[in-house]
Amino acid sequence: MNVERGREVITLSDSNIQLRWATAADAQHIVKLNDLLPRDKHDFERVNHLKHAERKELIELLPELLTWLQDMNWPISIEISEILVKIVPRETIPLVKNILKSDDDLWKLYCLRYFVMKLPSELLAIDNLKEELNRIATKPTKSEKLEEVHLTAQEIINLRRIL
Numbered sequence: 836m837n838v839e840r841g842r843e844v845i846t847l848s849d850s851n852i853q854l855r856w857a858t859a860a861d862a863q864h865i866v867k868l869n870d871l872l873p874r875d876k877h878d879f880e881r882v883n884h885l886k887h888a889e890r891k892e893l894i895e896l897l898p899e900l901l902t903w904l905q906d907m908n909w910p911i912s913i914e915i916s917e918i919l920v921k922i923v924p925r926e927t928i929p930l931v932k933n934i935l936k937s938d939d940d941l942w943k944l945y946c947l948r949y950f951v952m953k954l955p956s957e958l959l960a961i962d963n964l965k966e967e968l969n970r971i972a973t974k975p976t977k978s979e980k981l982e983e984v985h986l987t988a989q990e991i992i993n994l995r996r997i998l
Contacts (some may be wrong), residue, residue, distance in 0.1 A: 912949070
């Protein structure tokens with residue numbers, strides 16, 4: 836640990852998180868959050884801890900939690916998606932919208948099928964999510980067509996009767 840300008844520079848060895856100019860309290864908070872994240876695709880113990888975590892903690896972990904929706908064949912993926920839909924749906928939507936604008940078509944497909952499809956209809960208006968759904972449904976990229984992402988977007992639009 837190095838000390839610079841009266842604050843600590845801390846590197847956490849068992850995670851990918853590196854803190855610069857962090858206080859000891861900040862480091863403890865990051866360690867606590869890191870301890871909530873699943874270690875692997877079979878870590879149901881930590882998924883159960885996530886179900887009882889504070890909402891604020893889940894919000895801070897959203898980018899990391901969404902990575903578990905990259906492959907819905909991973910055993911914990913369904914439960915992670917359910918946590919996102921039930922506990923922090925509003926806060927997750929802007930991040931999902933960014934995924935929908937990315938080049939990762941399978942991740943888009945899984946976000947649509949396991950997150951967006953389960954949202955209450957009124958939440959689809961947040962952060963112009965409906966517009967992105969409509970774009971995918973009506974003007975999909977070639978790769979979105981190959982992965983049939985556009986069909987899932989069309990299904991959501993038809994089920995929710997949104998345009």
